[in-house]
Every structure is written in structure tokens, then in C-alpha cells.
Amino acid sequence: MAITASQVNDLRKKTGAGMMDCKKALVEADGDMEAAVDFLRKKGQKVAAKRGDNEAKEGLIFAESKGEVGYIIQLNCETDFVAKNEDFQNFVKSILEIGIKNDVTSVDDLKKLQYNEKLTVDEKLVEQIGVIGEKLDLTNFGKVSATTVVAYNHPGNQLAALVGLNKSGSESEDAGRQVAMQVAAMNPLSLKKEGISQEVIDRELQVGKDQAIEEGKPAELADKIAQGRLNKFFKENTLLSQDFVRDNKMTVEKFLNSVESGLTVTEFKRFSLS
Incomplete structure (x- = not known):
């Protein structure tokens, strides 16, 4: 016909x-x-x-705040050409909206949701692989809940962050936006040193000790030197202890307190393509 x-x-x-x-x-x-x-x-x-064995290193990341909750998604593809396509961008945003509407917190839960009357999100992804001709991988999906959640999307949408704060108000939101940019730029491993796993701590101590001995430091001082280097590691890799990028004379924790006494970050998430 x-x-x-x-x-x-x-x-x-x-x-x-x-x-x-x-x-x-x-x-x-x-x-x-x-x-x-x-x-x-x-x-x-x-x-x-x-294309199952192909690498999908390009893609898009979007974060969106809904006041007391925020959501962030990462969908990978194979080429920058596809990532920059408006239809692909709208497709990623459509999946994000489904995740927001259904208040899910993980990739697995998101894939099970209905994309439309006929297809689940996972089935729609497979369909789009045929349309686009590239491997697509829904890599990450996350949620942050707090009194105030601020989203930051870096230009190009290859990097985004969510920051949850314990207080509300315009000044808190502005401070949260600055801290979200800090998270994006400095990639902290955790909020505080208590969030660093014992495995990472043990590894940093061992590396610090080995380096001290290789540098010719006395063996009896190696443990003390390693502990000092661990403290430096904590400062550089925990958000509240990091130097604030806009004023390195204060930490992020002190910056937040300078905006409003007791203001702090309760949770954050950061997704990046690299």
C-alpha cells in the first residue's frame, strides 16, 4: 500500500x-x-x-530543584554530536521529569517506570538506540532532600550538582548556589571527614607513610607525617573543610556561617562525565 x-x-x-x-x-x-x-x-x-560493548563517554547531565527536593540525571551516549542534538536533550529532560513526577531515587526504579502508555523508560531507551544508532546508558539518577535544595548545571551540561541546606530564605539559596558551584569545581568526596570510608583512610595513611620513608624521613616519624598528610587530605576532600573558592581565607563551613549562623550543608550530589 x-x-x-x-x-x-x-x-x-x-x-x-x-x-x-x-x-x-x-x-x-x-x-x-x-x-x-x-x-x-x-x-x-x-x-x-x-553496540553493547561500545564506550558511551559523552552525554548530558541535568539537575533540577523543586524547593525541598532536587533530582539529578546522567544519560550517556557515544558521541558529542548526539549529545548536542536538541532532540536528545529533550529526551533526557523527559526522563528526568518522569523521575521527578514519580519521586524515584535510583536508576533501576526509574527504568521500570512508564515512559508512555506502551513503553517503560528502559524500553524507550532501547527504542532510541535504534533511532539514534548509538549506545545509550542511563548511568546515574539521584535525589537530595533538605529544607532547601539548590541545583547547579555547569554550561554544556556535562557536570551538575545538588546541594541540600538546613535553612531556607533568599540568602540561604544564594549561598547554596555558590556552594553548589564549589561542589562542581572541587569535587569533594564527602561532607565531613566522618564520611570518608576507613578503606580510603587506611590507604592514604599507608601512602603517606611510604612517601615519608622514600623521602628519607626517619622511620619513627613516618606515622606522624602520614597523619599530617591525612589531615591535609581531609581538608582538601571534605566539602565543609575545603577553602571556599571565592575567598580562600575561609572554609566553606565558615562562609555559610557568615551568611547565617548555623547555616550548613546536609547533603550533596555531583555527577560528571569526566
């Missing part, structure tokens, strides 16, 4: 596939719209199987 331009356009709007792919799917399905959608889904499964 003859396939009309209107049918092709309807399928394109429904799936996001290219015009030629839509026409081919409709021809294969004898004009049946649902069968054409299934044809494109099967194509996606075949492409996904072929």
Missing part, C-alpha cells in the same frame, strides 16, 4: 525516528502504525545488541 507523508510524519512525532526509517517501518508494517512502532523497537534491540 502507498504510505503517505502524513503517516510518516505521525510516526516520526511518535518515535523521534528519521523520516526514511519511519517510511521503511510503515512499508514493512503495511501502514499499521502500532506495527511500525514495534518494527522500530526491534531495530533498537538489534542495534543495542551490536
